[in-house]
Amino acid sequence: xxxxSATAAPAHPRGGRRAALGALAAAGxxxxxxxxxxxxxxxMLSMSFMDNPQLFAGRLVAWPLRAQNYPEAWRASDxxxxxxxxxxxxxxxxxxxxxxxxxxxxxxxxxRFAGRGIVYALVLVGLTxxxxxxxxxxxxxxxxxxxxxxxxxxxxPYTGFGLAFxxxxxxxxxxxxxxxxxxxxxxxGAGEFSxxxxxxxxxxxxxxxTVAIFLFLQNWNEFLFALTFITEGAMRTLPTGIYALLSSExxxxxPILAASLVxxxxxxxxxxxxxxxxxxxxxxxxxxxx
Amino acid sequence: MVPAVAVLAAFLLYPIGYSLWxxxxxxxxxxPTWGPFVGIANYLALARDEVFWKATWNxxxxxxxxxxxxxxxxxxxxxxxxRKMPARALLRTLFFVPVVMSLIVVTIIFQRIYEPNTGxxxxxLRGIGLGALAHPWLGDAVTxxxxxxxxxxxxxxxxxxxxxxxxxxxxxxxVIDAGRVDGANAxxxxxxxxxxxxxxxxxxxxxxxxxxxxxxxxxxxxMTRGGPTYSTxxxxxxxxxxxxxxxxxxxxxxxxxxxVALVLGTARLQTLLVxxxxxxxx
Numbered sequence: 001x002x003x004x005s006a007t008a009a010p011a012h013p014r015g016g017r018r019a020a021l022g023a024l025a026a027a028g029x030x031x032x033x034x035x036x037x038x039x040x041x042x043x044m045l046s047m048s049f050m051d052n053p054q055l056f057a058g059r060l061v062a063w064p065l066r067a068q069n070y071p072e073a074w075r076a077s078d079x080x081x082x083x084x085x086x087x088x089x090x091x092x093x094x095x096x097x098x099x100x101x102x103x104x105x106x107x108x109x110x111x112r113f114a115g116r117g118i119v120y121a122l123v124l125v126g127l128t129x130x131x132x133x134x135x136x137x138x139x140x141x142x143x144x145x146x147x148x149x150x151x152x153x154x155x156x157p158y159t160g161f162g163l164a165f166x167x168x169x170x171x172x173x174x175x176x177x178x179x180x181x182x183x184x185x186x187x188x189g190a191g192e193f194s195x196x197x198x199x200x201x202x203x204x205x206x207x208x209x210t211v212a213i214f215l216f217l218q219n220w221n222e223f224l225f226a227l228t229f230i231t232e233g234a235m236r237t238l239p240t241g242i243y244a245l246l247s248s249e250x251x252x253x254x255p256i257l258a259a260s261l262v263x264x265x266x267x268x269x270x271x272x273x274x275x276x277x278x279x280x281x282x283x284x285x286x287x288x289x290x
Numbered sequence: 291m292v293p294a295v296a297v298l299a300a301f302l303l304y305p306i307g308y309s310l311w312x313x314x315x316x317x318x319x320x321x322p323t324w325g326p327f328v329g330i331a332n333y334l335a336l337a338r339d340e341v342f343w344k345a346t347w348n349x350x351x352x353x354x355x356x357x358x359x360x361x362x363x364x365x366x367x368x369x370x371x372x373r374k375m376p377a378r379a380l381l382r383t384l385f386f387v388p389v390v391m392s393l394i395v396v397t398i399i400f401q402r403i404y405e406p407n408t409g410x411x412x413x414x415l416r417g418i419g420l421g422a423l424a425h426p427w428l429g430d431a432v433t434x435x436x437x438x439x440x441x442x443x444x445x446x447x448x449x450x451x452x453x454x455x456x457x458x459x460x461x462x463x464x465v466i467d468a469g470r471v472d473g474a475n476a477x478x479x480x481x482x483x484x485x486x487x488x489x490x491x492x493x494x495x496x497x498x499x500x501x502x503x504x505x506x507x508x509x510x511x512x513m514t515r516g517g518p519t520y521s522t523x524x525x526x527x528x529x530x531x532x533x534x535x536x537x538x539x540x541x542x543x544x545x546x547x548x549x550v551a552l553v554l555g556t557a558r559l560q561t562l563l564v565x566x567x568x569x570x571x572x
Contacts, residue, residue: 022476026370026373027375029366029367029370030367030370030371030381033363033367033385033447034381034384034385036444037384037385037387037388037444037447037448038384038387040388040396040399040400040403040444041387041388041391041399043399043402043403043410044395044399047402055408056408057408058408058410058413060410100297104295104298119295119298122295122298122299122302123298125302125554126298126301126302128501128553128554128557129302129306129550129553129554130504130505130526130546130549130550130553131505132505132507132526132529132530132546132549133305133306133309133546133547133549133550134301134305135529135530135533135546136308136309136312136533136539136542136543136546137304137305137308137309137312138305139533140319140539157301159297160297160298160300160301161301163297163298163301164298167298217390220392221392221393221394223392223393223394223507223508223511223512224507224508224530228530228534238392239392239393239394242394242398243394243512246398246512254398254402257398258398258399258402261394261395261398261399264392264394264395265391265392265395268390268391268392269387269390272386272387272390273383276383276386277379280382280383280386280452281456283452283453284452284453284455284456285456287453287456287494287498288453288456288457288460288491
């Protein structure tokens, strides 16, 4: 590449300037797109420090800062409890899904068994199928089991519906591990299970992390099931708890709403920024293997 | 292995079978047992229901408008990011932030931005002398659907971008270099060399976007509840309304079955199209 541009340069004396203009235009487009991407989030942050007169005056930047929106938002939606519920539901379902997916991914990726094609087809269907198909059957069954308005009403479905994604990513990763590892362990006298648990599983840490983060975010943000299966206040998770604010006395009180939204988003953003490298790479590797 | 298969089956096959069977019955959801078997009456009722056609049409519009924008803008940004530049990793990280944000958060922010009197969008339009364009974006049946789609594109472009950027980085560099040596300019290189190589990944990104678009619920439900006058009603919001507001479990199940058929049909069609093309090329 360097050689090509070196020989081409003298032939096109304006090439350098055109390339520089191109780079400038590219940077301009990227910066504009970036501004559009992050402006709404920053606006939310700014709104969360405004009072209503500032908001209605159409201010972009809050000044003076009104920090008491935060304690008010905290009280308005009882966010402490919502946090607790969301944390329990999202974490427990995530851990269960990761555990089951690790086994299933190993089985699909490394063991030849009858019906493997069908199981894998199920996984692919599970990746694409709309959750709405399960809304009514789950609602009816949860109701007759007396499980509506319990944490189990969300933990069960979240675990089940995360499984296709978890298994898909884990299978892809297990498949990529070299066969020699397994054979060496077998020669050393390791049994099937200890090959899985001691040799293979530790190597899949990046994939496990991707699955865990993705599922946690998905469970944390999930709205439809949470809206339908939790109809009373006590067991609500954050998304529906904040949704309920919209039909309370805080309707239209955007500073308070924005402060709640910031509080809601903090764990997600912290988790994302801490693990984004691993998360994005795991996701894209999964998608490109398709 | 066994628990995984059991759970997968329980969470896939059972709901499909249940919904399919329920869609042939009439039921309010309140009695302990289902109402009478009615054959395809629920489907016929949908076929006569203007709102159903409106919702189907809106779901299709949602997909037809959203997917090209999402994939096209994502591809443009991916190409621009696929070169040596300062802070490239940071840019990718920031472009992906809307993807991880919760829809309830996104929706409430944009409701505020679209608000007619003091909302940011109209304030900005007035600020730059285009006050005549100021508009109750979500309150007008003509602009409500485009306004919702715009938010959806905004939220998902980062996802296409990240997948497509990884795709670009996985392309065989020697082919691209050969094109460059042959004197192709950036535009020719992109349209004649890179785009054809990227076709499978573009197709995958498009498929994910189509499927996501057909399933859309949260965004519409929170932002407009399908209104005004059903102008943003999509299949998923209609399903919810039939089941939990109108207590028509049979009709709602019929919508669920139609939605699944649409999604799986699209996925199947796409696989067929892509593999046929590959065979034709081989």
